[in-house]
Amino acid sequence: MDWTLEVVVLPVSDIDRAIAFYRDQVGFTLDHHTVNEQMDVAQLTPPGSGCSIVIGNLPSQQAMVPGSMRGLQLVVSDAKAARQQLLDKGVDASEITVFDQRDGGTFFGFTDPDGNTWAVQELKVRAERPLIPAEARGRFGTEQSA
Structure with missing residues (x-):
């Protein structure tokens, strides 16, 4: 039996501001x-991901302190290009750090308007072998558009 992580609840103080940040600046699909x-x-949902974030005002979401999520991790095939994409959209991204020369050892980070933090890991192998093939993306097996 597969157990797939498909949703992470992200605590935010302003839903519309969070939507604008994640959709318009970070590039997630609403x-x-x-x-x-x-x-x-x-x-x-981040492009190419099988896991989404959910924000809102339901009781379980209100029980979490906005900005309290730490170290959520995204994976990209090119850290330099991904960081530049965020900078171009006005997201303050940290410098790239190489902890290990092997694939997977390069990281940078960013923080959302509430203070939730994200790490972005470079896995160059994702360029040739995406985690989720293009034909399997989206809620019904097709790529979604924003």
Whole structure:
């Protein structure tokens, strides 16, 4: 039996600001934003990922302190290009650090407007062998658009 991690709840203080940051600056796809009498909840997914973040005002989300999530990790095939993409969109990204010359040893980081922190790891192998093949991406096996 597979046990797949598909959603991480991310505590934020302002849902609309968080959507704008993750969608417009970081480049995540907004899968849905559901607003009704009971909730204001959004799900966003990094391109090529099988795991999404969920932000909102449900009781379980309100129990978490905004900005308290530390060290969530993204993986990219080119750290320099990914960092530049974030800088070009106004995201303050740290310098690239090489902890090990082998693939997987290069990192940089960034912080969202609430203080949740992210590490970005370079795995060059992802350029040739993505974790999720293009044909298997999206909620129904097709690539989604923002």
